Every structure is written in C-alpha cells, then in structure tokens.
Amino acid sequence: MHGSFGAKEAKVAAGAAPPRRSGAAFASRSVSGVEKTVKRLLATLVLLGILGTASAAARAAQYTFLLGSEKVFESIERFDAFLAAHSSTLRGVVAIPAGVKYAGRYCVKPSGGENLSLAEIVVLDSAASVAREFGSRGRRNADRIAQAMGLAAVDAWAPPALLADSSTSEWVADATWADPPYLPHFQAQGLLEGSSVGFLTEGDAGTVFRFTINVDPGLADPATGFFRFLLKLRAKGETASKRGKPKTKERTCFTFVDLRPVDPPALGALVDSLGISDPPASLLHRKIERILTQLARGNVDTALEILGEFVGVVGANAGGRIDPVRGRVLLEAVLDTQRGLTFVPSFPTCGNSKREIGEACDGADLAGQTCESLGFHSGVLSCGPDCVFSTAGCVPLPVCGNGVVEVGEECDNGPNNSDREPDACRRDCREAFCGDGVVDLLEDCDGRNLDGSSCREEGWEGGTLRCDDECFFDEDGCFDRDF
C-alpha cells in the first residue's frame, strides 16, 4: 500500500527539524574576560569547525537512483493528496477537474481528461531551487511551492549530478544540463524534434531513468531507506479548444517522489537503520562486502548470486531475528539493488531499425520521408549504414541545359538549346514542335510565324494567309480578283 507521506513529514509536522551545525552558536559562547581562555576557545572552535566540515563532507555519499515512469505518474496522485491534506496550512489549494491546483500550477495525469503526455523530468536539488525554475516572475508562487515542498520534507542533495541515463533511447538524459548547478535532466526525443516520439502516458510503464548524485545518507528514512526528491515535470500534448480545434498545450508542475538508492552499501545502511541485530546483521554485511568485491572485479553475475544469498538470509531469519515487516522492507530494498545491478541504459543505436535521437533514419524507419519529399524527381529512398538518408536510388530532378538528357527531358543540347533556331532542342528541353512559334523542317508556318510568306507569295492576288493547327498554310482567306 502506498499513499502515506511518511515519517519524514511527521518529523516536520512535529517540529523536529534535523539538527544543524552553526559556527555562530559556538561563537556566542566565547565571551570571557580572560584573553588566554578566549584564544583557547577560539582554537577549539576552529578545530571543531574543521572537524564539522570534514564530517559533513564524509557524510555525503555517491548514490544512484532509478526512477520508473509509473512512479512519476504515481507521484502526481500522491502530491494531489498531499496538497489536499495540507490545505489548512497551504493557502489557495483548490480541486479542479482531474487534479489539484496550487500556486498557479497543477499536474494532471494523462487519464485525467487532458490529453497531455510526459515529456520532461528534472530532479531538483532542493525546495529552494523551485525559485530558479520560476525565474524573476512568479516569485510568490515559487515561494508557495517551496513552502509545500518544505512541508513534504524533500531532501536536498549536492549538485552537480554525476550521471544520468535512461532505459530508452527515445529519451535524452543529461547530467550536465543547462547552467550550474547541473541537475539530472531527462527529455523525450519528440520534445526536441517537434513530434511526440517518446512521450509517456500513464499506461507506459517500464521506462526507467537513472541518476547518480551526492546525497547525505543520514537523510534517508530509517524505516524504509527512502530519500524524498523534488521533481519538475513537463507535459505536452493537444487539447480540444472551445471551437473544437486541437490546441497545443504545455504544463509544468512539481511533485515529490520517494526513492531508495540502488547501491549495495545503501543496503548495508538499511540493515543498520532497521536495527537488525547479530548474528544475521554481521552475516548480511559480509554478503554486501562480497558483492562489492565481485562488482569491483566486474563479476556482476556472481554479485547477483550473492545478493540471492542475502535474500536467503533475510527469509530464513524472518519471524525470528528479523520481524516480517522489516523483512519485507529489506526484500524491497534488495529488489531495488538487483534492478540497479542489472540496469542497462539505452543509447541511440544505428542499425536497430528504430529511428532515435540524432538519427535521420534507421533501417526501414525513414521518418515518413521519400525521394520526392527530399526534393528528388522520383525513386526509392533508403537509409545508409550511418543512419543518414541514402539518395542513391533517388532520381534527381532534371536540369535542362546541362547537355544530358534526363528523366522528363526530350533532348538537351546544352548551350545549343534554342527557342529561335529551327529544329533545335528547345530551352525547356523539348524537341521542336508545331506550336513553338519557330518554323521547323516540314512546317510551312508556326502560329503567327508565316516564315515571311503571304497570299501573294503563295500565288494568290490578295487575302490573308493563316497557319493551321498542323503548321501548314491555311489559304482559305486568300483570293484572286477575277473571281
């Protein structure tokens, strides 16, 4: 069952903010009349400060998280419930069809009436970073969202992100997105291309996004091992306007999601935070050490077998040293570790017959293009081995005047093409013909061009000579006076 906002939030509700080190707190104690004592105290303070910094640095761990698309959609529902639950504290929370509106923003699940699909995900580093996403405008709304995320006790992490990739090549993953602080950023291929390739709707489960960041292990929920991260989501799609015409819409909103690190050391930390005692605790830690050793040697399969042994120990001790509830939490965490160890990121691969980001085509997938659409006369378009169009099979549009008779041309004599010379290839690459205005061989005339002739020339006394449709003289208008 899900839906609870968890112990983290309860901690905030109860006013139990995590303890923070402060140099000022120590400094206020250094009021003494004895200089020596003050100096000693200051020296101690400096040392404590150094130790504090060092321990803070030591606390940060490089953890990897997997974010499934179904979890993203689930987060929308959870955030709606969260906003409703906190509507006494958060001003302006209102129910709208298919969701909850707060601070001018709302997330709507694709099933919720608007035909919007998920197109972009950013993992923000803290509640304070919401302001950056809003820019100079809408600061009040940014503050309100930051307030909600504060109530949700989202965990801060230290940028920059170290890695970002995904299980589908239809999404572009980037750990160094935009300007500092460099956050994990995932974007559907269609968002860059102006199409809908890769856009996700609620039924599209199975797409997984991976990111590695520096996070304080102490922030994990001790009962579950979850960290709570703030997400910025962008959805795009078409909605029907009042006049019935489809309208392109975009929506950006914020949610939070609970994720467990997939690193084996995090599993060890969970064994400790769940309060599992010896003998299984030591045994479980030894298994984790062995997993790490095998991973360092590149033996992933052996590491997975040992992970199985780990689960075996959990199961065998369930109901005894490990109570069933904690056993189930550990089991879920093991499955997360398993997913982390077996995760295979997907990158654009030329030759997989699927057009991906950076590819014009792939195999038979020509993105709907043809020789004609690429500006050729006709022919068969194909995809080259480098996923760039091959136009070898395309027939180019003819170029009249290049001296080469091409498709659609009757003749081409290059510079000798002429619209004046009899029997010459014409400048539109057609053979001389009756009607071209030039009197060619076997023609008496052509249109109004009577080749200098007249009725008199033709032996009549007068009248008007004409040219017929077959380029012969029409002497019907000529006459002799005698008649």
Added chain:
Amino acid sequence: MKALVFVAAVAWLVGWGTSADAAERTFLLAPGEVVSAVDSFNGRLLTNSAALPKRVKISKGASIFDRVKCPSLSVEPGRLVSRISVIDSAERAAAMAGTRKPRDAVSAVLNLLGADSWTPPAVRFSSSVPGWTAAPLMVGPPLVVFQASGATAGDSTAFARLPGQFRFVLDLSQSQAGPRGEFSLVMSLTSQSLGGRRRRPEIVECFFLANLVPADMEELGRRLAEAPLPANARARLQELFDRANERLAAGKLDGARESLATFAGEAGSRMNTQIDPQTTQSLMEQALRVMEAL
C-alpha cells in the same frame, strides 16, 4: 410476507449471493496503513474527479465528495480516530452515508475506483492494536468494526504510529482480485476534530477504499502455483508450503512460522540462480505476510 422473510433468512444463512469461488480470506491492517489508505484514496478521488458524477472539493485538509468528508489523518494532530469499519459493498456505504436516502454518488465513485464486495457476515475479527477492540457492526448483516476504547482514542498522528494490527476474515471471490492478488475493500473511518474556543468538535465519517493483499496461505498457494519455477525448486517449496499448512491445521503456529521462514529462505537463496527476482519477491513477500498474521 412471513414466508418471504423466512426464505430470505434461509438464503442468507446458506450464503445466498456468494459466488462459486468465494472463500474465507484473512486480512491484516495496521493503523499506519489506514492513514495512508485515506490519503491514497483522496489522491485517486482528486485525480479521477473529471470522470465523477459530482464535484470533488477540498476544505481544511479534507476531500469532500457528495457531502462525505475525508480528512487526512497524516496532518491534523488534533483529530481523534474512534472507529474503523469494514463494509461489504459500495452500496452499503452509500446507505450508511445517507441520513435519509442512500448517497448513490458515493457508491458510484467507490465502484468506479474498483471497490470489491464480500459476503457478510464477517466471521472472525480481532485487534492487537493497543486501546482498540473488535466487534460486529450491525448494519443489516453483521460487518466488522474496530473501535477505540474511550480515552485511548488518541490523536490521528499518534494513531498512525500505534503498533499491532487489525485482523479480519472475509468471504470473497478470488475473481475480484487485482493483478497483485489485492482486494479493494470499502471501509469507513469515524474521526472527530477537537474543536476550539469558537469551534464545536466535528464528527465525520469518511468512506474510502483500502487495497489489501490477503495475509493467508491461499494467496501463497496461488502465487506458488503460478510461479515459473524449475522442477526441483517447485518440489522443495511445495513441500515446505504443505508442511506449513499441516502445522497450521494441527494448531502448531510456531512450527508453521518455522516452515514459512524456511520457505522464504529457500526461495530467497535461489534468487538469480533458479528463480527470477520478481518471482522471489512475490513468494517471499507473501510468506512474510502470512507470518505476520500468525
């Protein structure tokens, strides 16, 4: 008329209305799960509101639908939780929600969100939650109710942290189960705001759905039968499952727990060698759930 009443009574006694594959299933519900079920239901109600017959509203930490209010228990520390009922159908919930006539919109929304029904009477129910007792709720046929005893009602955030579980056995059909073997049970929760200087205490009854997987051997047996397993693993796990069942039948609970722990251990240790991780999780998770119920 008397004859009709007699026929109805006999039909009820012999299980009229039960489907062919109906069976007694055991459920466990921790106080923390009740709290998250209410929040989860509110989330589903809000995100699906476009498809609902009436508007969903939000007011002071609660969702309101057809005048039925569901306050979140995870936020308001002053709210007292006094009663939790397991109701046999969405229609019964509608009847209970309406003071004069059933609130049909309530049953419509519960059904739309996938409410499952069961056949009363509830046979066995108990509570290991401190300060909470179990009793039959007489609304037509007996349903299940868990009630806080007096002063121990406590506030809602404290309620979520209470140890122990509510346990109940219902007669329902496997055909209603979701993909993970879960049932969507209709529940009601009565809570009361403390009130203040100018505010009178307000008692509200929220109707919601809780998605629960039965914590019983039947579900473990079903998962085992459907699991893709190599012959040797299947034989061994089936043997342990049968042993646990035998010990349960003989009333040897510790022995059954031991067999289930061995079952979980053996399923786990075969992960990535003989059994795929998802199947391992499905089997182990259920074995641990049954152990919780014993």
